[in-house]
Amino acid sequence: MMRELNDTYDVVVIGAGPGGCMASYASAKNGAKTLLIEKSQEIGEPVRCAEAIPSIEEFGIKPKPEFVRNIIKGGILFSPSGKKVIVTQDKAQGYVVERKIFDKYLAIRAAKAGSKVAVKTTAIGLEKDGDYWNVIVEFLGEEYCIKTKIVIAADGVESNIAEYAGLKAKKKPLEICSCAEYEMANVKLLDKNMMEFYFGNEISPGGYVWIFPKGDTANVGLGVRDRKKKAIDYLEDFIENGMAKDRLKEATPIEFKVGGAPVSGPIEKTYTDGVLVVGDAAGQISPLTGGGINLAMDCGLISGEVASKAIKVNNWSEKILKEYEDRWKEKHYEYLMNHLKYRKILEKMSDDELDALAEALGESLDGIDLKKFVKRIITKKPSLLKYFKDLL
Numbered sequence: 345m346m347r348e349l350n351d352t353y354d355v356v357v358i359g360a361g362p363g364g365c366m367a368s369y370a371s372a373k374n375g376a377k378t379l380l381i382e383k384s385q386e387i388g389e390p391v392r393c394a395e396a397i398p399s400i401e402e403f404g405i406k407p408k409p410e411f412v413r414n415i416i417k418g419g420i421l422f423s424p425s426g427k428k429v430i431v432t433q434d435k436a437q438g439y440v441v442e443r444k445i446f447d448k449y450l451a452i453r454a455a456k457a458g459s460k461v462a463v464k465t466t467a468i469g470l471e472k473d474g475d476y477w478n479v480i481v482e483f484l485g486e487e488y489c490i491k492t493k494i495v496i497a498a499d500g501v502e503s504n505i506a507e508y509a510g511l512k513a514k515k516k517p518l519e520i521c522s523c524a525e526y527e528m529a530n531v532k533l534l535d536k537n538m539m540e541f542y543f544g545n546e547i548s549p550g551g552y553v554w555i556f557p558k559g560d561t562a563n564v565g566l567g568v569r570d571r572k573k574k575a576i577d578y579l580e581d582f583i584e585n586g587m588a589k590d591r592l593k594e595a596t597p598i599e600f601k602v603g604g605a606p607v608s609g610p611i612e613k614t615y616t617d618g619v620l621v622v623g624d625a626a627g628q629i630s631p632l633t634g635g636g637i638n639l640a641m642d643c644g645l646i647s648g649e650v651a652s653k654a655i656k657v658n659n660w661s662e663k664i665l666k667e668y669e670d671r672w673k674e675k676h677y678e679y680l681m682n683h684l685k686y687r688k689i690l691e692k693m694s695d696d697e698l699d700a701l702a703e704a705l706g707e708s709l710d711g712i713d714l715k716k717f718v719k720r721i722i723t724k725k726p727s728l729l730k731y732f733k734d735l736l
Contacts, residue, residue, distance in 0.1 A: 349488040363623030363640030364498030365450035370648025372458035388447035392603025398438035423702035424544035424695035470508035503625030519608035524575035525565025527599040532591035632683035
């Protein structure tokens, strides 16, 4: 692998999550000499998410038993007092995957397209060198300098690479949702093909609790933006005393996961001369649900296409790379900013108001557009108008 670290590349992708793997796949497939680097010794480890994804077919990937653990047909939302709202529309459908295997599958796919891969390789610096960037990395205690024309920063919520390149990517503590999750055996599910979501300021302030069926197991976790207690303490409280306690009584953890989800919307700028920023590093994750695999994959794909195109025309200036931001924003920006608005509304609500919202929604939330949805709420519960009037 040291040979790869001493080479010169057209594109170096930092971070082998779904976004980075898709970026290196698209870049290599379109003819750019590409290197994908990952700081962990094993791609897919450690897992830091609930592993649900709405679609993979759009990326030309067939759902395979090796990484698909469950097919999801929708979600059941619970208000603080236990009122249920069932959601089965498109965005609530999809899969729960085994990220350890899925991420590795994506990396193998990138390698088959021609990308080189370096694991246990940590990017520790970035320096401009004429028209190139020098990516300083550490592998087994030794430092190497990799020369490249374009860097794609897909290095997660704590992204240093974007900062090294002069882009503002650092998140403030309250812009990050702290997440804790157990994968558990012996969970009694309401429905093996439905995700469960629990809301309330007592159980998960600024976030929600989830139970995602995963075949023989289930992911039971939560995200919070409150700093009074640790995320794990809120999770333990829910398991012991929450609405699903009877169904979790016999459950036992087989894996523990922690992580942070940036929920403040996308960063201001995701490109500069010879640098593109993708996935959690770019804030390309729903501020409402914390879901980001699908977004990261699509934005990664776009970044790889734009990078390889820039290499072909021998121009990787900011002006050329702006196409990446134009394309991903056209597809996803409105969705992200709407979800940011909804999150800000929900976190202002008391538990009584969350109950009133659930009551206004009724038992099903399918096939209804935003304006009809808001009108339904304020017709049934006029007291909620103050929160939703700006969405009309």
